[in-house]
Amino acid sequence: MAAKESHLTATLLTSILAAVLGSLQIGYHTGNVNAPAKIIEEFFNHTWRARHNQSMPDHSLTLLWSLSVSIKDFGALLGSLGVKYLADSYGRRNSILIVNCLSVVGACLMSASKASKSFEVLILGRLVFGLFCGLVMSLNPLYIQEVSPTNLRGAFATLNQVSFALGILVGMVAGLETALGTEHHWAMMLSLSLIPALTQYLVLPFCPESPRYLLINQGEEKKAETALLRLRGSEDKAFPELEEMKDEAARTQTGVTIHEFFKKGRYKQPIIIVLIINLGSQLSGFNAIINYSTRMFQAKFDQAKYLTLGVGVVNVTFTLVAFFLMERAGRRKLLLTGFISIAVCNLLMTIVDSVLHLVPELRSLQVLLVFCLISAYELGPGPISWFIAAELFDQPGRPIAMAFTSMLNWGGKFVLALLFPPLLKICGAYVYLLFMTVALIAFTFTWIRLPETKGRTFDDIAEEFRGAEGIPLHNKAGFNTFN
Secondary structure, rough: OOHHOOOOOOOHHHHHHHHHHHHHHHHHHHOOOOHHHHHHHHHHHHHHHHHHHHHHHOOHHHHHHHHHHHHHHHHHHHHHHHHHHHHHHHHHHHHHHHHHHHHHHHHHHHHHHOOOHHHHHHHHHHHHHHHHHHHHHHHHHHHHHHHOOOOHHHHHHHHHHHHHHHHHHHHHHHOOOOOOOOOOOOHHHHOOHHHHHHHHHHHHOOOOHHHHHHHHOOOOHHHHHHHHHHHHHOOHHHHHHHHHHHHHHHHHOOOOOOOHHHOOHHHHHHHHHHHHHHHHOOOOOOOOHHHHOOOOHHHHOHHHHHHHHHHHHHHHHHHHHHHHHHHHHHHHHHHHHHHHHHHHHHHHHHHHHHHHHHHHHHHHHHHHHHHHHHHHHOOOOHHHHHHHHHHOOOOOOOOHHHHHHHHHHHHHHHHHHHHHHHHHHHHHHHHHHHHHHHHHHHHHHHHHHOOOOOOOHHHHHHHOOOOOOOOOOOOOOOOOOOO
16 A cells, blocks of 8 residues: 555645646535525616616516526536647646636626626626636546546546535535625625635646646657656656556557547447436436525525535535545446435435425425435546546547536536426426436446446556447456446
8 A cells, every 4th residue: 555655746736736726616606606696686686777777577687697697507518618629739737727717707707797787797707707617627637637646546536526515615605694695795705716716827837737648649758757757756656657658659549530539439338428427417416406405495494504504515525435435446336326326315305395295394304315415426426427538538539528528517507407497396396206217327327338447547448448339347357346
C-alpha cells in the first residue's frame, strides 16, 4: 500500500483541487436559488410594475421563474457542444482556464441585475453561467482522469462530484434568509462564486497540462515527460506510464470526427453504455427531488427549508463515501447497488405517497426515503455517470464522449425540470413508478454490459472494444461482477 500512496504528490493534489473549483461554482448556483425564490420573484414583479405600472400576471411570473431556473441547464446543453473543439485545440488544463471566464461574466451579470433593475440581466447571467456548466463538467473529469495514476483515477474523478455536492450545500446555506437570501443581500449572494473562480486563475496556471494530451494529441514527448515527472514525483513511476502512453499513441489515430465517432464499430458498445448509465442517472428521480425538495416538504413541514438543508448534507456525505469506496468496490458494484436502491426507494415513495392522506404520520418516513434515494444516487450513479465515458474510450474518442456525456446529463436535467411538475399533476404518486422503471432498466443493462474499469489502464480498456461488437463479460477476471 505504501507504494500506491506514494503516487500522491503535492503537484497532483494541487492540480485536482484547482480543477474541481469549477464544479464547486456550479453546485453553488444549483443550490442557492431554491430558498430565496419568493424574494427574487418579487424583484421580477417590482421591476415589471416600475416599467408598466401594473403587477405581472401570476402565470407570467411562474413562467418567468421557471425560465430563470431552467435556462442554466439549457445553456449547459449548448456549452457541451464546444467540449471537443476546446479540449483538442487548447489542451485540457488551458480549456478549463478559458471557460472559467464564462463563470466570472455570468456571476457579474447575475449580481448586477438588481442594481440595473433588470430581470433580463439575471436570466442572461444564468444562461452564460450555463454555458460554463456544460463545458467544465466535461473538461474537469477529462483533465483529472488524464493526470491521475491508474490506481487513483476513479477516486479523484469522484472528487469532482464531491466538490459539486459541497457547492450545492454552501449555496443552500447562503440562500437562507438567516444568511444572504434576503431582499437586501440576494444580489451579493449571487456573486460569491467569483471567489473560487478567481482562486482557480491564481492556482491552475501553475499546474501541468495532461501528459496524455501532450504526447498522444500533440506529439510533444519531452513536454509530456516533464509534466509526468512533476505529477508523479519520481522517474521510476513516470517512465513505465510514459511507455504505456507511447504504446497507446502507436495504436491510435490522431483525430476522430463526430461522424466517425458514431460510425466506428469499437465505439458502439461504449456509446450505448454511456447513454443508458447517464439517462438512468438523470431520469431516476434525483433531480426532481433536488429541484423541488423545498416545495415537497413545504406541504407537510413548517421548517421545510431546513429539511432541504438536510438533503444537501446527505448529498455531500454520500459523495465522500463514494470517494473512499470507488477504488475498493469498483465502478460496477457501486452502479448496480445505486440503481437497485434507487428503484426500491421510488417504489416505497409511491406506496407512502398513496396512503399519506390516510396515515399522515408516514410523512417522516417520506423524508427518510428522500434521504435514502439521494444517498443511493451519490453512492454510484451520480459521480460515475460523469466520468465513466473517459475510461471507456481511447484518446481520440474521449473528448467527444465527454461532450456526449455532458449533453445527456444536462439534457436529462433540463427535461426533468420541465416535465416533473406537469407529470406530478397527471400521475400523482405514480410518477415515482416511472423513475423506478428507468432505474431498473439502467441496473439490468449495467449488469449485462458494463466491464469493470477499476485498476485498468486506458489502453487495456480500449483493447476490449477494438473491433468488438459485443463485450465478452467473463473472459477476464476483472470483468466478473462479484470477484
